Each structure stands twice: as structure tokens, then as C-alpha cells.
Amino acid sequence: MSLSLIGIILVQVYWFDKSFENNEEQFKFHVKQVLGNVANKLQKYEAYTFYEKYNHVKDSIGKAPEKSDFLEFGYFQRDSRTNETIVYSNSIISEDYGISPSFFDKKLDSLKGIKNFSANRKTEVYSDGVDNSSIKQNSSPDVKIEKTGSLDLLNNYQFEMFFRDIAAMRPIQERISNEMLQKMLSEELKEYGVKTPFEFNVYSNGLATKVKSENFKYDKASTYSIPIFIDNDGNNKYQLLITFPQKKKFLFSELIAICVLSIIFTLIIIIAYSSALSQLIKQRQISEIKTDFINNMTHEFKTPIATINLALDAIKNPKVIEDKEKVHRYLQMIRDENKRMHAQVENVLRISKLEKKELDISKDSNDIHGIIEDAIEHVNLIIEDREGKITTHFDATRTTVLLNDVHFTNVIVNILDNAIKYSPLAPIIDVYTENVKEFVIIKIKDQGAGMSKVAQKRIFEKFYREHTGDLHNVKGHGLGLAYVKRILDDHNCQIFVESEKGKGSTFIIKVPLIN
Template sequence: MNKTRFRILVLLMSISLIGIILVQLYWINSSFQKNDEQFRHHALVVLNNVSQKLNDKEMVDFYTSVKKFRDSTGREPKKEQLKKLFYYEKDSNTKEILIYTNTIVPEDFGLSASFFDKNAGKINIKDYSANRKTEIYKDNSLDGSGLTTNSQPSVSIQKSGMLEILDRVQFELLYKDVLLNRPIQSRISSKLVNDVLNFELYKSELKTPYEFAVYKNGLATKIKSEEFRYDKNTTYSVPILLDADGKTDYKLLLRFPNKAKFVFSSMLPMTILSLLFVVIILVTYTSALKQLIMQKQISEIKTDFINNMTHEFKTPIATINLALDAIKNPKIIEDRDKVQKYLQMIKDENKRMHAQVENVLRISKLEKNELDIKKEPANVEDFIEDAIEHVSLILEDREGEIYTHFNATRNTVLLNDVHFTNVLVNILDNAMKYSVDRPIINVYTENIKDFIVIKVEDNGIGMSKAAQKKVFDKFFREHTGDLHNVKGHGLGLAYVKQIVDDHNGHVFVESEKGKGSTFIIKLPLIN
């Protein structure tokens, strides 16, 4: 897969994932707003019901007190005819005459509104009753002169009773005028408001904590719950205790401190399920993207490794071919010294190719745990001296120097002589390869608690922070810029890490670009 296609694929996958997440967030937000609007509707219905019940309760209490006083006086009310309705109808077929009369009679008990409130004025409290009569005159019940005052009806129906409509209207106007100037504490109580609210909220299934308060002209009154705090987003209000003109100075405020939690709880299962699917998609996408990137990196590493190994084998093969061609020359074959020289070159180049193959096979065996590494107690500093001896010829060729600083007082560790020597040789070889000028290497040892620490410090080109994280990965090689004579296949430091890990140790690097590197090996001591 080329880079352009890979980037397009990653871009499309990212856009799809972002789209899915945005759609889910939009759905969650829309659902929350819808539930919030439903909550608001229910809260306002509750408040309106509470307002109506408070008004009704006040009217009933006032009416009860009026009736109680009226009944206690024992006075016969004054009655006077207010209005008399008369209806006459004659059936032309049956000759029947229907007469309907309705007389409205006010009953004055001599009780005025000033009895309850001195500021109420001279408003008399009255009851209204209706006397209703229906009379039917048949033809045979009439004399020859027709309907007269002496005529007797064939059917007579009389009804009387309180005129409820007028009665209620009068009392509503009366008690509203009477109670208008009373203080709010004498009209309702906090307990009454709380009880009515509690009942209405329970009936509406708004089972969430609430606080309430009654405000007059924007200021709080004493009718409120203890924890009430006004909050614009969680508080709803409705006018209460309306006067005869439908106006009032009072508002009942209802606040739900846990409103957001209550609204969200109704959509919590679907939200959790939705978020769970988003997380699964996100994890799957991340994993797939990581695998794609890893496969791309492996493909690139494999290509680099093949190219590098091809280069590593091409040079010795070419050298061997040239040496063999030279030996075939009749002039050279007679010269024993030159033949010996070319044979040695063939042997050295063959040995070099063999070492490359061994490195690859060694890494493969380490990964499969097929490499048997036996360890014995040994002096670490002796291995350092042996490793320095191994690279001495290369060091002399580069005119470099290695200085040792053995500061460890305890240096006995369980080691495998062959593999640990290779570890030190690889690190020293790496230090020499990446030095632009003549290599200057310092090797330190020291004890930290129950460990011995080996530091190999060079004056090379150093490496970036990103390279430090990957330097022990297989096939990884830092770009060397203008340093073109560095050979290798990116397996040496991977081998170092495998062996140190097998020795229950740790290896890491500290480096700064252009200022050299320090490789640090930390191994447990034998107690």
C-alpha cells in the first residue's frame, strides 16, 4: 500500500469515526433537551394545580368561617325578591298551557365583610336562593273564560334551593377583596404549600428533591423551605392568590436542585449503551489503525533489512570474486605471498558474512526461547576488559581511546560469558561507528543498592528523543546524516536488550543530538 492510499484510508476512517461520535453526541443532546422540556411542562402543571388548590383552600376556609358565624347568629334572614322570570307556552294541538316562573330571592343575614377585615369596606354578605315553579293547565281544567287567577293547574311542580352560581361568584369577589390586604403568613403556611406540592409532585411522578419559596414583588417572603436558593435554570414559578381582577403580587417558585440528574437518569440506560458502542468502535478503530501502522512499519523495515543485508553481502561477495579472479591470474598464482593474501581476504569476508547470518539466527532463537543461556558467577569488570580487547584493532585503526573508571566495590554477577561479552562488544562497536572524529569512549562502573551499573559514554553524533525510544527495536537504525560509512542491519542493540533482559537486568540510553550517547546497563548483584 503506497503512502497516498494509506493516508486516504486513515483519513476516511477518522472522518467516519468522528461522524459517528458527533451523531451520538447530537442524539444525547437532543434527548436531554426533549426530556428537559417534558420536565418543564410537568413542573408547570404541578405549579398550576398547586396554585388552584391554594386558592380553593383559602376560599373554602373563608366560606366555612362565614357560614359558621351566620349559623351561630340564629337570625331569620331578610328576604326580598330580586328578579322574577316568567315563561308562558300554549300547545295548539293539545290546548295545554305551560307556565314556568323562577324567582331569585337574596337572603341577607346582616353580616358584612368588615367583620373579617376592617379594610374590606361595607360589603354585605348574602346568600341567593331560587324558587322555581312549573304549572301545566289542560283544556278541561279551564272554564269557559279561559285562564284566570282562580284556575287550578292540572300539574304543579315546585323546587327551591341555593343559587350556586351567584353564590360562588359573590363569595369569590368577596373573599378576594377581604383577604387582599392580609399578610401572606395569615393566608397560607409553609407546611400547607409543602404538603400540596408534595402531593402534586408525587402524582406527576416528579420524584426528585425540591425547594420552594413565595415571593412578593420579587422579594422573598417567610413562606419558603429552608434550603431554597434561586437558580434560573432549575427554578419555575406561577402566580398565586389572585385578586378579583386576576392580578397578584405573589409568585410561588419551585426549584429542583437535582434537575439535571433526574432528567438525565431517564435516558441513562440508552446513553450508557450508546457510549459503550462508541468506546468499542473507538478501541476497534485505534487497534485497527495501530495494526495498519505496524504492518506498514514492518513492511518498510523488511524492505530496509533486505536492502541492508543485500548491501552487507554484496561487498564481501564482490571482494571474494575479485580475489578469486586474481588468484586465477597466471602471474598471481605463482606468487605464493599474494595467493596467501587473497585467500586470507576470502576467509575474512566469508567470516564476515557468517557473522551476519549468525546475528539474524541468534535473534530468531532468542525470540523463540530456543537459545540456551547458561550463567555462572563472574566479575563484570573482567568481561569489560575482554570486550575492549576484542575491539582494540578497530579502535587503533580509528585512532580512538577507551578509558575505564571502575568505581564498583561489588561486581559479581551471574553471567553467560559468550553472550554478555557480545553485548559489551556491540555497545562499544556502536560507540565507535557513530563517532565522526576519533572515538573517545569512557566506561564506568558503580554500585547502586544491590545492582552494578555499567555506563558506556561516547563522543558520537547522539540521537533524538524519538530515536532513543526505538533504538532497541529490531532493524531500527538512526539516520546518520552526512555519516555514510556506518554499516549494520539494526539487530545489534536488539540483541543487547534480549540478552540483558535474560540476565534480569535493564538497559537504556541517555543521549542528546550532537553531544554523544551513554548506554547504561543495570544488573543485579549476587548477595
């Protein structure tokens, strides 16, 4: 179970790590797409701006262009079956409006002017069989088709070279503004679902320019770049850099929902596993305690049974049976041992009834000092036999409480009995009472063996006894204090224990007063 739980956690961590990596790759792909689109838009926008300026200047000069043949070529084909000859010719003419680059930038006088290109295409069909030499003399073909039009490819290419040369001479802040770049990046990022703050900067030959956002800071892990404004020679002087300060937060936010669910379910498994493990350990402890209880009960019953058997065997002896004094002593011994076994059985039955809530506990108004003195009377013979002493310190002035005198007397007797049993030497016990607010506090202090911190937490559990190795010098079966706790709970009382190994124990009972 432990290995499986560790495996599940490791799989969850591995899955999260891989998901984060996949999100990062997808994020990188989207940002690269955005940068590519923005770079294309910047190039097109600049070309469009120059094109608009050029058209405006061309329209404003109001003169006919100078035309000159730039290129002329032809095609000749003869069909022997139909005796038809087809002649195709094409002349490319350049139109120069005389527009100098100085119209766009005074610093660019050295550049050549821009031209338009057009084509005159002519197709002629001759029905009679003629050759190439006679075609030049024949001025009236049977079919003649002429077409004229602009050569967009040449125009566009020549214009693109022209505007790139001009643009390359201008500073970057005149080619693009912060506002326009901010707007382009925002629109593209929004379209690709990258909704996280960003900063940008345009670098020129590795150095930052003034075209940047206010809070741009270069961070290798979160910064992406692309060349912009590539010139006619393929050189890229400028680089557009974009960085995302909250990149990790954004990537993690996309996984947060499934991650939280995963953590919740894993915690449920851990809690369930811990509970199961705790129950297993508790059951094993209970099993050990019950084994100890059975051993102790067997030990405690074995002695009186053996004593009774010995007493009966002695009474059967003819010499003893005639001695009334000895018979009486042996009978008294049998009665005492029988009472002792009966008391043990009653203790077990009493706890069982308490658990099933079958024990009838009726409460009456009683004086707490009288109950304590009655309990001390029950153990006086044992104290005298052990040459011990019980001293009372009754400082409480209000002593009327609501309780069952029999069971509460048993509570005090059980605590006093424990104090006597766990005192290696002559038991010295002090009993204190005092009033605290609406309660009477009873303290029973001994100078016995004391107990460990672990034992203090568990002494009120049924069957529990602190382990003393293989020694059985203290008789008991772990039911006395369990009975005490159940009775006090039923009386709405509280019990605490203060103890230190080798320095004795103090049991404190807090009993509510009758107003």
C-alpha cells in the same frame, strides 16, 4: 475512519444536547402543571375557609331569614288535540339572614351582606280548554306539581364575589402561610416526579413579600411563576414564584446513565481506532526498517562477494597463480570475506533463535572483569587500526556473576563495536565498573556521534537504525543491539543508554551479583 469517528462524537454531542432540551421542556411543563394545581387549591382553600365561617355565623344567629321575590317568570302552553293547557311558573326568592361582612373583617362594613337564593317551581295542567285569563280565576287545576330548592349557581356566584371582595382587603400573610404553601408544592412536585430542591416566594406587584422560603433567590433560567388570588375584576396582584437551584443537576442526572454508556462505548471506539492507527504506523515503520535492513545487508554482502570474485579472477591469472605469496594473500582475503558473511548470517540466525526461544543459554559463575577484558581483546585489532584507545576503570570489588560467558562476551563486543563504528575520529572508549547494593554496574562510554532522543528509545528494536540520509558510512543492519537486549533480558539484567547528539553515548548495564 477519522471522519466517521468525528461524526459519531458530534452525533453523540448533538443527541445529548437535544435530550437535555427535551428534558428541560418536560420539566417546564410539569412545573407549570404543579403551579396551576397549587393556584387552584389556594383559591379553593380560601373559599372553603370563608364558607365554613359563613355557615358557622348563619347557624349561630338562630333567626328566620327575610324573604323577598327576586325574580318571577312563567310559561303557558295549550295542546289543541287534547284540549290540555300546561302552565309553568318559577319564582326566585332571596333569603337574607342579616349577616354583615363585619363578622369576617371589621374593616369591611361598607360591603353588602350575603344572601341565599331559593326557587319555587310550579307546574299546573288544566283538562278543559281554558285561556290565560280564565286560569287566574280557576283555583283547582287537574294536576298540580310544586318543587322548591336552592339555587346553587346563584348562591355560589354571589358567595364567590363576596369572599373575593373580603379576601382582597386582607394582607397576603393572613391569606396563606409558608408551611401550607411548602406542603402543597412538595406534594404536587412529588406527584409529577420533580424530585429536586426548590425555593418559593409570593410577589405583590413585583415586590417580594414575607411569604417565602428561607433561601429563595431569583434566577431567570430556573424560576417559574403563576398569578394567584385573582379578584372579581380579573386583576392578579400576587404572583407565586418557584425556583430550582439544582435544576441543571437534576436534568443531567436523568441522562447520566445513558450518557456514561455512550461515553464508554465512544472511548472504546477511540481506543480501538487509536490502536489500529498505531499498528498501521508501526507496520509502515517496520516496513521501512526492513527495507533499510535488506538494503544494508545487500550492501554488506555485495562488497565481500565482489572482493571474493576479484580475488578468484586474480588467482586465475597465470602470472599470479605462480606467485605463491600473492595466491596466499588472495586466499586469505577470500577466507576473511567469507568469515565476514558468515558472521552476518549467524547474527540473523541468532536473533531468530532468540525470538523462538530455541537458543540454549547455560549460565555459570564468572568474573565480570574477566568477561570484559576478553571482549576488549576481540576488538583490540580494530581499535589499533583506527588508532583509538580503550581505558578500563574497574572499581567494583564484588565481581562474581551468573552468566553465559560466550553470549555475555558477545554483548560487550557488540556495544564496543558500536562505539567504534559511530566514532567519526579515533575512538576513545572508557569502561567503568562499580558495585551498587547487590548489583555490579558496567558503563561503556564513548566520545562518538551520539544519538537523538527518538533513537535512544528505539535502538534496541530489531532492524532499527537511526536514519543518516543517503550516507552509508556506518555499516550495520540493526541486529546487534536487539541481540544485546534479548541476551540481557535472559540474564535478568537491565540496560540503559544516555546520549547527546555530537557528544557521545554511555551504555549502562546492571547485572545482579551472586550472594
